[in-house]
Amino acid sequence: MITTKQRAYLRSLAHGISPIFQLGKNGIEDAFLKQIDDALEARELLKIAVLNNSGYEAREASDAICEELKCEGIQAIGNKVVLYRQSRKNPKIELPKPNKSK
Template structure:
């Protein structure tokens, strides 16, 4: 569990990121979750865009992905969400 100060710090990092993945009409599948886990392990923080034709909201997608991967939802605004998971091997982000 991260504190509000840490969440604020991670939000500031997430604001500069470009979306790395898109959730489309295929939805959230096992292969998609595997790619997200790999990206979280290497980058620790990622931004995901949820397209209109996906049939789910950004909050719902964030909840599904966080439950499946063990990540923390940092921010959900509009059709984008920012996720964070501390890397086990190469942690590069120092939380305050």
């Protein structure tokens, strides 16, 4: 689980990237999930465009994908979804350390 500060940091990184996938009329199927899984391993942070004909709202799509792939839904706004999962082999993004003091 990531903290609010880490989520904000990831949102700032995602601001400049373009969607590399579109969720369309075929919905969330195994081949689509496999492509996202591979992209998360390579990039760690990615953006997906949810098309109107997909039958999903952005938040629903984010929740469904995150449940299947064990990733974090960083942001779902409009028709865009931002996902994050740390790479197992080659982590690139270093998250801010959570504050332990209260």
